[in-house]
Amino acid sequence: MMIRWLKIMLVVGVALWGLIGTLGNLMSLDAAFNSVQQVTSMEWLGDGDGPPWRTTNAIVAGMGVALIILGKLIAGVMCAFGAFRMVQSVDREPGLFQQAKRLAIVGAGAAFFMLFIGFTVIGETVYLMFFEPYLVGAAEAAWRYGGFIGLIMIFLAQPEPA
Numbered sequence: 692m693m694i695r696w697l698k699i700m701l702v703v704g705v706a707l708w709g710l711i712g713t714l715g716n717l718m719s720l721d722a723a724f725n726s727v728q729q730v731t732s733m734e735w736l737g738d739g740d741g742p743p744w745r746t747t748n749a750i751v752a753g754m755g756v757a758l759i760i761l762g763k764l765i766a767g768v769m770c771a772f773g774a775f776r777m778v779q780s781v782d783r784e785p786g787l788f789q790q791a792k793r794l795a796i797v798g799a800g801a802a803f804f805m806l807f808i809g810f811t812v813i814g815e816t817v818y819l820m821f822f823e824p825y826l827v828g829a830a831e832a833a834w835r836y837g838g839f840i841g842l843i844m845i846f847l848a849q850p851e852p853a
Contacts, residue, residue: 692781692782694851694852695788695851696781698777698792698846699774699777699778702773702774702777702792702795702798702843702847703770703771703774704843705766705767705770705795705799705802705840705843706766706768706770706773706774706798707767708766708767708802708836708840709763709764709766709767709768709798709802710763710764710767710768710771711767712763712767713760713764713767716756716760716763720756723756723759723760724749724752724753724756726826726829727752727755727756728747728749728752729823729825729826730814730818730820730826731746731747731748731752731755731818732746733818733819735822735823736819736822744817744818755809758805758808758809759805759809761805762801762802762804762805765798765801766798766799766801766805766840767798768798769794769798769801770794770795770798770799771798772794772798773792773793773795773796773797773798774795776791776792776795777791777792777795779791785850785851785852785853786851788851789851792848795847796847796848799840799841799844799847800844802837802840803837803840803841803844806834806837807837809833810829810830810833810834811830811833811834811837814826814829814830814833815830
């Protein structure tokens, strides 16, 4: 029973991360947009250098911000509902508790996907954000969050003992 409560608390933590992160991004939308636009502009490469996908297009930056905010929102909401369902079935048979974890697993997976695709694949691989020291911190934070959330997701997905 204690393991189940631990799983619930960890899911609540991921839900809080997603919901607080969504709120923070929405409250400082200009800063989020400017950060993403800094990545897509690749300004650290200097004039004339850089790949052809380098852009200051506001639509591209807006799509990046939308990916980040929606990823956090989906993760936060799904983990919150997942935690609620897990609490409802905390003292039920293992199979029912396992089913109750599905939303939380998908929510954690959505967060992991957004952090990996958004920061590692797009930010670092496509837009080379690791060249800019200011942006390295954002990538490191994404790795830190993604690592914790990925580990939580793996632990959460483990079948319940009989």
